[in-house]
Amino acid sequence: MHSPPRGVVYAIYYTALAAIAVPVNIVAIVILSRGGCGLSRCITRYLVSMAVTDLLVIITAVILNRIPGIYFPGSFLSITPVCSLSTALINASRDSSVWLTVAFTFDRFVAICCHTLNTKYCTDKTAAFVVGTICALGCLTNIPWYFIHEPIVIIDNVPWYCRLKEIRYTSPVWRTFDWFDRILTPCLPFVLIILLNAVTVRHILAASRARSRLRARNTGENQSDPEMESRRKSIVLLFAISGSFILLWMMYVAQFLFERFANDYKINGFSDPKFIFRECANMFQLLSCCTNTFIYSVTQSKFREQLKKMLQYPLALIDKIVK
Numbered sequence: 001m002h003s004p005p006r007g008v009v010y011a012i013y014y015t016a017l018a019a020i021a022v023p024v025n026i027v028a029i030v031i032l033s034r035g036g037c038g039l040s041r042c043i044t045r046y047l048v049s050m051a052v053t054d055l056l057v058i059i060t061a062v063i064l065n066r067i068p069g070i071y072f073p074g075s076f077l078s079i080t081p082v083c084s085l086s087t088a089l090i091n092a093s094r095d096s097s098v099w100l101t102v103a104f105t106f107d108r109f110v111a112i113c114c115h116t117l118n119t120k121y122c123t124d125k126t127a128a129f130v131v132g133t134i135c136a137l138g139c140l141t142n143i144p145w146y147f148i149h150e151p152i153v154i155i156d157n158v159p160w161y162c163r164l165k166e167i168r169y170t171s172p173v174w175r176t177f178d179w180f181d182r183i184l185t186p187c188l189p190f191v192l193i194i195l196l197n198a199v200t201v202r203h204i205l206a207a208s209r210a211r212s213r214l215r216a217r218n219t220g221e222n223q224s225d226p227e228m229e230s231r232r233k234s235i236v237l238l239f240a241i242s243g244s245f246i247l248l249w250m251m252y253v254a255q256f257l258f259e260r261f262a263n264d265y266k267i268n269g270f271s272d273p274k275f276i277f278r279e280c281a282n283m284f285q286l287l288s289c290c291t292n293t294f295i296y297s298v299t300q301s302k303f304r305e306q307l308k309k310m311l312q313y314p315l316a317l318i319d320k321i322v323k
Helices: 008-034 041-071 082-114 116-123 124-140 145-148 171-219 226-262 273-290 292-301 302-322
Strands: 154-155 158-160
Touching: 008 041, 008 273, 008 302, 041 082, 041 124, 041 145, 041 273, 041 292, 082 124, 082 145, 082 158, 082 171, 082 226, 082 273, 171 226, 226 273, 226 292, 273 292, 292 302
Parallel strands: none
Antiparallel strands: 154 158
């Protein structure tokens, strides 16, 4: 994340991503915080926190890292302590975003599959504690990234730009930290999300068949089931969010595994296929920070209603002023 690429494609992509991701995440935060989407306070807290951390990823990784590196190379953001701090903040916000997705998936798993634990765990208070813990750990575990960089050049006693220290590749401690960091995000979340969703699907299918048989026996005919319909909407939201995460992070995981098992970290310029592969992985990974709002718009009718009201409000205000 600390070495922005050069080229028209990258310039257009990251500019467009920032222009889209910032407003859509702000819109999601505002709409969800107002609580008019028919979602529980527990779910709302997770979704709002996910939107906030996604917004922080865009600000730190795109607006303060990628775009300045492309359009304004040599700005104060390129001073070594600043770009070292930028790298640590990028990783902290990214990790928090990823693990909040895991936490939301686990919350829905408990709500659907663990009825005895549901009332105790799926509460606003628990959600607030989980969100706070994840964000705090996300910051603490990424502090080492600040200390692993060194300047490329020193001009008038000012260190400029960042590159990884050679010890990053030779020290067992740093190599262990790097493996731990990448396994923690996103390899372990991948496994957890897939496993939790698989168990959840199995439970839903079994419960749906049993409930359908019971209702058919009691009523003699198949009728609409409000509870199953509500559960279906919740599952669509869950699977859309977790599925989007898996698809957009898949290349990032593949790139990490390729680098580590091939033990080939050397990149010869921006045209090197390894660099293009790595940058494409980063581009897809960052794209995941603006997809949730679109998912809410497609899967949640009340969210669409709130969005329409928000978009119509400025027009109504202008019309009122003109009249």
